[in-house]
Amino acid sequence: MTLAGLSLAYLKDRALNTALNILLLTLSVATLVILVLFSSQLAERFERDAQGIDLVVGAKGSPLQLILSSIYQVDVPTGNIPLATVDLLRADPTVAEVIPLALGDSFRGYRIVGTEPAYVENFGGVLAQGQMFAADYQAVIGAQVARETGAGLGQKFVGSHGLSGDGHDHEETPFEVVGILAPTGTVLDRLIVTPVGSIWAAHGFEAPPAEGSTDDHDGHDHDGDGQQDHAAHDHEPDDHAPVETEHAAHAGGGDLEVTALLIKYRSSMAAVRLPNFINKQTELQAAAPAVEMTRLLSLLGVGIDAVRAFAILLMATSGLSIFVALYSALRQREGDMAMLRVMGARPGAIFGHIILEGVLLAAAGALLGVAVGHAVVAASAASFPQLRDMGLTAARFEPAELMIVMAAIGMGALAALIPALKVFRVDIAKTLADTR
Amino acid sequence: MTTPDEPLIEVQDLRHEIAGRCVMAAPAFTAAKGQHTLLLGPSGSGKTTLINVITGLITPTSGEVRIAGQVMSALPAAQRDQLRRRTVGVVFQTLRLIGALSVRQNLALAQRLALGENEPAAIEALIAQVGLTHRADARPRELSQGEGQRAAIARALCAKPAIVVADEPTSALDDANAVAMSDLLLATAEATGATLLIATHDNRLRARFDRTLTLAPPRVAA
Structure with missing residues (x-):
C-alpha cells in the first residue's frame, strides 16, 4: 500500500x-x-475538396449554394449556364484551366457528374481498376460508390433523374462502369463521373459536332433563381440540376448547357479581373471557394x-x-x-x-x-x-x-x-x- | 543511536505552556529497552501533551525529551518525522484507522511509511497475533470497538518500532475489554521487544504493570 x-x-x-x-x-x-x-x-x-479550384462559375443565385453544389456536391445547383461560357473562359489568357460540370442525375443517391478527366486529375484520382471514361455512357466510380453499391467493372446501371435518387430512371440510357478509382479522401470518392455528353444524351440532347464547339444560346429563358421550366419532365424543382429542363425538345445540341465551371487561374491577375467580368454577365455569377467557405465557416x-x-x-x-x-x-x-x-x-x-x-x-x-x-x-x-x-x-x-x-x-x-x-x-x- | 544500556526514552524537567498557562509538567523519568511503563494521571494532568512531546508532535516550552539518544525538540522537522517514523508506534484512544482502507491495508500503509517497503508475511503474522485474520479485509467502520483496538495496536507495531506509546487506550472500554486490551499491548510489546509507555487515567491497569509513574495536574502559579 x-x-x-x-x-x-x-x-x-x-x-x-x-x-x-x-x-x-x-x-x-x-x-x-x-x-x-x-x-x-x-x-x-x-479545403481538400476545393483544392486547385480558384473560382466557380455558374448560374446566378446564391454564391454559397453554387460552391456547395459544384465543389462539395451537397446542395442543389443554382441553375445552368450556356456551354459557350466554356470556350469564352478557355480563351481568357489569365485562365489556366476550365473544367465543366453537368449535374442532374444520380444513382442510389450518388451524384453522376458529367465532366472531363481533368476533374478526376484535380483531386489526384488514380484508377484502382479499369480505365478512364472515353465515350458517352462510360462511367468511372469513386471508391465509396464502389464499396457501398458493390459495383464492379463492366456492370451497367441506370441513373435516376434528380440528385436525391427518387426521380424516374433513364432506363433507355444505361451507364457502364469502365473504371473504379482508388480512395482519395475527397468528394471524388462518392461521385460517378462520366463525359458531359452522357448527361446531355441521357436527357435527349446531342453533343456538339466537335469538342469545344458551342451554339448560340440566345433566347433562352432562365429565371432569376436559376430554376428553369421543365417541359418534358415533372420533377421537384429543388431536386435536380436542370441540365435537360426546358431544352428537352431541342435535340440537336443547339442549346447545350452545363451546370458549372471550375476555374484554375493562370495568373493572380485573374483573381482581380475575372470575377468582376463574369458577374457583369446577366446569366453568370462567379464565386471563389475560399471566400465562400470562409464565410460559411465564420457563420x-x-x-x-x-x-x-x-x-x-x-x-x-x-x-x-x-x-x-x-x-x-x-x-x-x-x-x-x-x-x-x-x-x-x-x-x-x-x-x-x-x-x-x-x-x-x-x-x-x-x-x-x-x-x-x-x-x-x-x-x-x-x-x-x-x-x-x-x-x-x-x-x-x-x-x-x-x-x-x-x-x-x-x-x-x-x-x-x-x-x-x-x-x-x-x-x-x-x-x-x-x-x- | 543508543548503546544497549542507554534508555530509549529520557524525560528531563519537561514543562509545556499554552498562552502562558502550564498544561503539563512531567517528572524526570527514563524507559529502557523492553521496559513497560504505566503513566497514570487524572484528566487534565497533561498525559496527551506528554505523549505529543515524546512523539515530537509538539515542542515543549522547557525541558527536553531524548528518544533513542536524540533530543526530539532539537531536531529539524524532517529529521523529527524520520525519527518518529522509524522508532515510535502510537496507539490513540480513538483508534484513527484510515476509514477508506481495510485492516490489512492500514497495516501495509503504516509499514510502507515507516520502512519504505512492505513485508506481507510480517503483516499477516501480526494480524494473526491480534486475532483479526478473519477480519483482515474489513473496513474500520465494520469492526467492533475491540476489533478496532486490536487493529490499531497491530498498526502501531507493524513497523517493529523500538517504542510503542498509547494514549488512553482503554478509557472507552469495559473492564473485560480494558484488561484484554492491556494484555494484548503487553504481549505484543513483549513479543517484539518494544519499550511500552501507556498514558491513562484508568487505574484498572495499574496491577498489570510493574512500573507506574504518576503525572500530577500542573499547579497554577499564584
Missing part, C-alpha cells in the same frame, strides 16, 4: 461522489472532443464558439465540483492527514497524494470524455449519411484532443491545490485533539 494506492482507495470509498465528478468532466471533455473532431475534419474536408463558427464556450464552462464547473469534493472530503479527513503525519508521512508526500487524487479524477473524466466523444462521432457518422459522406470519422485523433486532456488534468491538479496546501499548515497535535 502506497500513498498513490491511498488516493485510489479514497476515491473508491466515496464512489458516488467520484462517479458524479467524473461524469461531469466526461460530458465537458466529450463535447470539446466532438467539436474538435467535427470542426477540424470539416475544415480539412472543405458556423458562431455556433461552434457558443458550444465551445458552453463546454469550457462545463469543464470549469467540473473543476469547481472536484475542488468542492476534495475540499470537503479533506475536511472530513483532517484526522487521517494528521495520523499519516504521525506515522511518518512527509508533508510533501501527503501533498502529492492529494494532488494525485484530483489528477486521477480528472484523468478518468478526460479519458472517458475522449472515448465518449469518439463514440458519439462514430455513432453520428453511422446514423447520418451526410456526415459520413462528409468524411467524418471517429478513427482519427487530433493534437487538440491531447491539449484538452492535459487541460482537464491540469484543472484537476489545480482544483486539488488549495486543499493540498493545507497539509503544510496542519497542526498535528491540535488536529488530533480536535478531530476525535
